[in-house]
Amino acid sequence: MLVIENLTKMYGGKAAVNNLNLHIAPGEIYGFIGHNGAGKTTTLKSVAGILKFDSGNILIDGHSIIDDPIACKKVMAYIPDNPDLYDFMSGIKYLNFVADVYGVSAERRSQLIKQYGDALELTDSLAQNISEYSHGMKQKLAVIGALIHEPKLILMDEPFVGLDPVASHTLKKLMRELCDGGCAIFFSTHVLEVAEKLCDKVAIIKNGVLIRSGTMDEVRGDESLESVFLELQE
Amino acid sequence: MLKILIKKQFDELLAGVFTNKRTGKKRSAGALVGYSLLLAFAAISLMFAFGSLYLLLGMTMKTGELQSGQAFEGWGGVYFAFSGIITAMIGLIGGMFSTYAVLYCPKDNEMLLSMPIKPMYILAARMMSVYILIIAYTFTSFLPALVIYWILNGFSFLVLLTGLVMYIAMTLLILAVSCLLGWLLALLAAKLGGKKIVTVVSLLVSFGAYYLFYFQRQRVMDAITADPAKAELTFKTKLYPFYAYGKGTAGEWISFLIFFAICAAAMALTILILSRTFISLVTTKKSGRKKVYVEKKSSANSPLGALTRREIRRFLTNPLYLINNGLGAIIMVVLSVIALVNTRGIRNLLGNGSMPGGGAFVVLAAIGAIGLVLAMTPISSSSVSLEGSRLWVLQTIPATAETILFAKMAVHTIFAGVPAVILAVSIGIVLDAGISTAVLAAAALAFAVLIGSFGLMLEVHNPKLVWTDENMAVKQNLNVLFAMLGGFGAAIFFAIVSIPVSIFVPAMTIPMLAFQFFAYTGLSILFFRLAVKFWPRLCA
Numbered sequence: 001m002l003v004i005e006n007l008t009k010m011y012g013g014k015a016a017v018n019n020l021n022l023h024i025a026p027g028e029i030y031g032f033i034g035h036n037g038a039g040k041t042t043t044l045k046s047v048a049g050i051l052k053f054d055s056g057n058i059l060i061d062g063h064s065i066i067d068d069p070i071a072c073k074k075v076m077a078y079i080p081d082n083p084d085l086y087d088f089m090s091g092i093k094y095l096n097f098v099a100d101v102y103g104v105s106a107e108r109r110s111q112l113i114k115q116y117g118d119a120l121e122l123t124d125s126l127a128q129n130i131s132e133y134s135h136g137m138k139q140k141l142a143v144i145g146a147l148i149h150e151p152k153l154i155l156m157d158e159p160f161v162g163l164d165p166v167a168s169h170t171l172k173k174l175m176r177e178l179c180d181g182g183c184a185i186f187f188s189t190h191v192l193e194v195a196e197k198l199c200d201k202v203a204i205i206k207n208g209v210l211i212r213s214g215t216m217d218e219v220r221g222d223e224s225l226e227s228v229f230l231e232l233q234e
Numbered sequence: 235m236l237k238i239l240i241k242k243q244f245d246e247l248l249a250g251v252f253t254n255k256r257t258g259k260k261r262s263a264g265a266l267v268g269y270s271l272l273l274a275f276a277a278i279s280l281m282f283a284f285g286s287l288y289l290l291l292g293m294t295m296k297t298g299e300l301q302s303g304q305a306f307e308g309w310g311g312v313y314f315a316f317s318g319i320i321t322a323m324i325g326l327i328g329g330m331f332s333t334y335a336v337l338y339c340p341k342d343n344e345m346l347l348s349m350p351i352k353p354m355y356i357l358a359a360r361m362m363s364v365y366i367l368i369i370a371y372t373f374t375s376f377l378p379a380l381v382i383y384w385i386l387n388g389f390s391f392l393v394l395l396t397g398l399v400m401y402i403a404m405t406l407l408i409l410a411v412s413c414l415l416g417w418l419l420a421l422l423a424a425k426l427g428g429k430k431i432v433t434v435v436s437l438l439v440s441f442g443a444y445y446l447f448y449f450q451r452q453r454v455m456d457a458i459t460a461d462p463a464k465a466e467l468t469f470k471t472k473l474y475p476f477y478a479y480g481k482g483t484a485g486e487w488i489s490f491l492i493f494f495a496i497c498a499a500a501m502a503l504t505i506l507i508l509s510r511t512f513i514s515l516v517t518t519k520k521s522g523r524k525k526v527y528v529e530k531k532s533s534a535n536s537p538l539g540a541l542t543r544r545e546i547r548r549f550l551t552n553p554l555y556l557i558n559n560g561l562g563a564i565i566m567v568v569l570s571v572i573a574l575v576n577t578r579g580i581r582n583l584l585g586n587g588s589m590p591g592g593g594a595f596v597v598l599a600a601i602g603a604i605g606l607v608l609a610m611t612p613i614s615s616s617s618v619s620l621e622g623s624r625l626w627v628l629q630t631i632p633a634t635a636e637t638i639l640f641a642k643m644a645v646h647t648i649f650a651g652v653p654a655v656i657l658a659v660s661i662g663i664v665l666d667a668g669i670s671t672a673v674l675a676a677a678a679l680a681f682a683v684l685i686g687s688f689g690l691m692l693e694v695h696n697p698k699l700v701w702t703d704e705n706m707a708v709k710q711n712l713n714v715l716f717a718m719l720g721g722f723g724a725a726i727f728f729a730i731v732s733i734p735v736s737i738f739v740p741a742m743t744i745p746m747l748a749f750q751f752f753a754y755t756g757l758s759i760l761f762f763r764l765a766v767k768f769w770p771r772l773c774a
Contacts, residue, residue: 050629052773073632084623086544088551090525096532100540101631106532114529126527 001026001153001184002047006056009042009208016042017053018208024184024201026152029175031199032188033225035233039208040188041081044155047186048078061152074102077146081157081188083138087131091122091141094130095148102149109148116144119170135162143171147178154178156187160194172198196225204232235351239359246702247363247710269712276719277374284324285378287451288317292386294459309462310383310393311489315469315480316458317379318404320451321372322476325408326443328371329364331436331557332705333416334423336360337508340703343516354509365409367709372408376401392485400483400490403497407475410500415439417508417515419553424518436553440561537633541641548620549645555616558708562611566653569607570660577664584665594743595736597670600661601750602729604678608654608685609721614646615689615714618697618772619707625699625772635769639690643762646686647679654678673747680754684724687761689717694768728753 002024009017017039024030034040045051047058049069058065060072085094092113099109117123120140130138139162146154154175160168175185175198189195195202196216202225203213211232212219220228253260261269295309337360346356380397384390419432458465469477475496481489535543549555573580584596621628628638658678662671692713701707708714732746 048626048630050626050773052770070632070634073630076630078626078630080626084626086548086624086627088548089544092527093547097540097544098631099532100535101537101633103537104534106534109534110529110532124526125524127525128527 001028001061002186003059004043004047004056005058007043007046007053007058008055009039009046009051009053015208017046017205019056020205020208020210022203022210022213024153024186026182026184027179028200029179029185029198030187031195031202032186032205033190033192033195033202033229034188034205038205040205041157042208043205044078044157044186044188048076048155049073050078075152076155077149077151077153078155079139079142079146079157079159081161082135083142085130085133085138085141085145087129090129091126091133091137094141095126095145098145099148104149112148112150113144116147116174119174120144120167136164136167139163140167143174147174152183154183154185154187156185158189159187160189160191192224192226192229196220204229206233236355236358239346239351239355240362243359243363246706247366272716272719273712276715279719279722280374281378284320284375285382287320287455288313288379288382289385291316291455291458292382294455295462296386309466310387310484311477311481311486312458312462312466312469313383313480314379314397314400314483315466315473315476316454317375318476318479318483319454319473321375321379321401321404322408323443323446324375325368325372325405326412327440328709329368329408329412330415330443331440331554332367332709333364333412334419334432334436335554335703335705336364337413337416337512338420338423338516342702347513347516353512354505357508357512361409361413363705364412365405368405368408368412372401372405376404390485393483396485396490397483400479400493403494404479406501407497410497410504413504413508417504417511420515421511424515432553436557440557441564537631538637538641538644541633541638542644545617545641545645546648549613549649552620552704554704554708555620559613559616559714560611560649562607562609563649563653565610566604566607566657570653570657573657573660573664580664581666594670594740595733596665597662597667597674597743598732598736598746599729600658600665601674601677601681601747602725602733604654604657604661605681605725605728606722607657608650608678608682609718609725611650611653611682612685612689612714612717612721613650614642614686615693615717616708616711617642617645617690618693619699619701619711619713620704621697622699622701622707629773635766639694639762639765639769642690643683643686646690647683650686651679651682654682670744670747673744673751677747677751677754680751680758681725683758684754684761685717685721687758687765688720689713691761691765691768692716694765694772697772724754 002022004020004022007017007020008015020039020043022030032040032043042051046053047060047065049065049072058072061075063071065072086097089097095113096109104112113126114123117126120143122137122140122144125133125137130141133141139159143159146156159171163171172194175187179185179200199216201213201215202219204211204219212228216225219225223231252266292313295313337357340360347353376397380393383393419435422435423432454465457468466477469480475493478489478493478496482491482493549560618625655675655678658675659671661667662674667674696713698707698711698713728750732750735746736743
């Protein structure tokens with residue numbers, strides 16, 4: 001579903017991401033962990049088509065993000081770490097806007113808005129202006145907006161930040177269900193316990209270089225993910 | 235602490251001038267020189283416009299002096315009172331519509347309020363930002379007023395001194411009035427909730443200010459030149475602060491002190507009111523009832539339709555954007571009504587066809603005039619900067635650059651192009667222009683599209699995406715200024731090229747209009763293609 005080949009992104013003279021390679025198959029939840037400034041967001045933004053990169057290629061569902069970005073974006077959803085949404089819209093108007101852009105039928109969007117809105121306990125607040133939303137509510141709205149077009153690949157940058165424990169639990173459940181249905185999820189997190197419990201595979205990045213990746217068992221061996229991560233960061 | 239906050243305001247103000255925020259690279263010396271030249275050109279153009287106004291008034295008064303034997307010097311107070319009105323109007327247009335956004339709506343409110351900073355300091359630093367705008371706007375009126383006075387009356391060191399002090403006092407008065415309006419809007423928003431009330435009040439006040447500036451200016455000038463003594467008395471009884479400003483600038487010490495006291499009192503009162511209410515206003519959320527969502531049957535729309543509706547909603551719900559970039563649209567509709575109501579008067583004024591070439595060239599003058607108003611309606615030239623930190627949405631959706639930018643152009647065309655067509659048709663009816671009316675309307679629409687595509691191209695090339703308050707994306711955005719200047723330039727250029735041809739060969743009027751239509755359309759396509767080409771650079 002997602003193939004990252006030799007991805008390199010430079011900022012000034014410094015490589016934010018250096019020759020990164022990663023393969024994510026349908027049905028996988030792939031965790032991306034690393035210290036602050038390691039290159040996680042840069043990688044996710046490059047995959048999402050928000051950032052141009054200096055070399056390498058990114059293939060989404062067989063399409064190159066360089067050559068055919070529209071085809072890639074049609075099957076992908078991105079949730080940034082701090083979703084700044086249109087505060088001049090209400091929640092429902094935002095969701096309808098996203099659904100229109102992705103060509104979701106009126107009937108299907110109604111079902112999905114109800115399904116995910118209820119699951120994340122946001123349905124009652126959808127008539128409110130986004131400017132009145134809390135950070136957590138915006139995060140929930142961004143999640144619903146990402147799921148409304150039933151993407152094959154979901155990119156999430158720190159998706160649990162700002163969510164209450166119930167919403168966080170619901171989102172984890174949703175992520176598992178979506179991947180069981182064939183979707184692939186690539187997300188960054190600092191919460192290693194979440195990564196350990198939720199992910200099928202994990203990649204650890206340090207100073208822009210991928211230092212370890214694979215299934216959870218391959219990466220951590222007999223240790224906890226936290227111990228491995230701390231060891232690798234030294 | 236205040237120094238640190240003011241430095242932060244300045245850093246924001248200058249962000250993007252020396253460094254390209256998109257690429258993080260320093261701008262080249264050539265680019266900086268280019269920017270400086272364009273800014274200087276803008277300032278000189280405005281000074282030239284105001285200078286012409288003051289020269290006209292001064293010369294007429296001077297002629298009166300020769301006829302009546304009265305010295306122009308004696309009427310310096312009236313002359314400066316008039317210039318004070320113009321300066322105040324310009325300053326208010328520059329300042330008052332941004333104070334609500336700058337003082338009360340920046341994104342860093344919570345962060346700054348959580349720090350050990352006196353709210354007054356936060357307020358003062360933000361007021362400084364508005365004050366710089368006011369200075370930038372008003373100086374283009376103050377300086378030519380002084381220079382024209384010296385040209386007609388000889389240089390006076392006293393007038394230089396009093397003029398400078400009175401000017402500073404005037405700018406502080408404008409700041410006080412602007413801040414009070416911002417405070418009033420914040421109060422209304424907090425009490426009544428939402429931005430709708432802010433939009434309505436801002437529109438009414440701004441339209442009043444523009445109306446006074448455009449339509450009453452000539453009346454005041456005529457009254458002064460007809461009877462300076464009577465005008466002076468009117469200033470004294472009805473517009474005392476301007477009377478005191480005029481007299482004070484001309485060197486009368488009592489008026490000088492009174493005006494200074496008025497300004498100081500206004501400023502003190504403003505600071506008192508704002509500082510006492512600042513925290514409660516920035517921390518008060520809408521008091522309205524929470525709306526509960528009731529599921530309704532939704533309908534699917536095309537991506538272009540969704541993007542266009544999004545642009546329309548943002549334009550209509552953002553008072554700052556609406557007033558700063560879109561007020562020309564309302565002015566065009568009002569002008570259409572005025573033209574239709576005064577059809578006979580306008581025809582008499584134009585001599586009922588007795589002008590050279592039967593007056594056919596008036597149609598070409600009309601497209602020039604419509605172009606000048608359209609240049610003041612640069613809706614698209616803030617449309618990318620206003621995306622700010624929400625640009626990621628447009629960057630991640632499966633829509634082409636053409637679709638995204640076409641939606642922005644569509645909004646510009648609806649709100650600038652349609653009023654331009656209405657005005658063109660009204661002028662055509664007034665002038666009884668026949669077939670020319672259709673070509674005039676087409677040319678007006680094409681000119682609206684030209685301003686839109688030019689502004690959009692500037693925006694995509696160099697947007698101001700990093701800001702803490704929307705004022706920076708709208709009022710402090712050079713793309714708006716350059717789009718306006720480009721519009722003025724194009725309108726004047728085509729008028730100069732085509733009007734003489736029409737005067738000497740009236741049959742060339744319609745071909746010249748058609749030529750303008752094709753030229754505007756061709757340039758629009760070029761600018762739009764460039765905007766589409768530049769769009770991927772936003773992902774650098």
